[in-house]
Amino acid sequence: MKVKDTIIGIAAALLLIAVMAAIVGGGTAYTPSTEIRRLAEFYLKHCINVYNTTWWTSSPATVTSMVWDYRGIDTYYETSVFFLAVIGSTALFRIAEVKLRAEGEEKRELGLSTIVKTSTRIVFPLISIVSASVVLHGHLNPGGGFQAGSILVVGPLLLMASFSRRYLEDRLRLSRARCIALFTTGLISIILVVALSFAIGGALMQNQPKPWSPKSPWGLLTKIGPLEISGTLFFFDLAEFLVVSFGFTLLFLLLSIPEREFRRLLGL
């Protein structure tokens, strides 16, 4: 064991020295400077360039237009990784809908103190509003489906901690089955938006006409009436919001099953 430890220690030290030497010697491709790489400059110059619409995405938020347009297929596969992680976890905890109604537990007051509960009641709507704002403006400001989903998930987590898991399931009707339904709705909507834009716009995951796609003479709508929607970006953000928020809520619901119940159901 001593020899093994020494070898690992030396390897770690060597890695450290090598990486530092690479950085000092300028071996890394990029270090912070006043200039940015040309690829990034291309994205910055073209995302809402109304004078040269060949490469544009009609969205001023460069990150969102990269996530769902320029690098759309990459995000599509990231979402599939997310899907696999959630489905894997659900498969591991595949037990029937848990009924946590042991005798005598109905009367017992669940959750933390009144102070915590009251402040949670105040904070929870605020979290929901912030996440709604982030997702609805995702194509105009920094923000989008991923961020808003992760913000919203804090709400159910808070409720679970300060009230109880049962509060979430009984009062908010956010059961495991409903979470799976909403999660899948988000995934299906992403596929639908991709298919629809492919049928109309001609290019996969590209919401505006692109020169390499001969059968896309027109792009998608950039605005409906006074509402700026930036083609498909708005819908992608909404769908991803559903996927992320309810995927995580589902995972936290599964994690919050009491150990005692789980052992009983597994027969351990």
Next chain:
Amino acid sequence: MSIEHFLQLYCYAALIVIMVISLYGIVRGASLTKKLIALTIFGDVANVLIIYVGFRLGEKVFVPALPTLEPSPEEVAWFASVAVDPVPQCLVLTAIVINMAVTLFLAFLVIQAYRLYGTTAVKKIAKLRG
């Protein structure tokens, strides 16, 4: 060596030291839980490093989102000259969420291993048969 350059190197060094320590934790962690914690640290440091590489030096830097919907050509040129690099942000944005989902999945695996075997010690689990 200017002070700016030194501070840059210091940031890199700090991040890489944490990365090496977390790698050591992943390899040599005695329990599955500790390995998982080291893995999350490793992922976070990687994300910070990517974001750091995308930063732009200068007096006026701007978020990569144009504040107007119908910009003039001058505004587009100004935007491209002051905004930070959006590519790392785009990579990290998805990576954080996916990282969290994968971490939760691994946490589920660890919990299940504990339920079935009664331990998360790697040596004990490795010795189990059947």
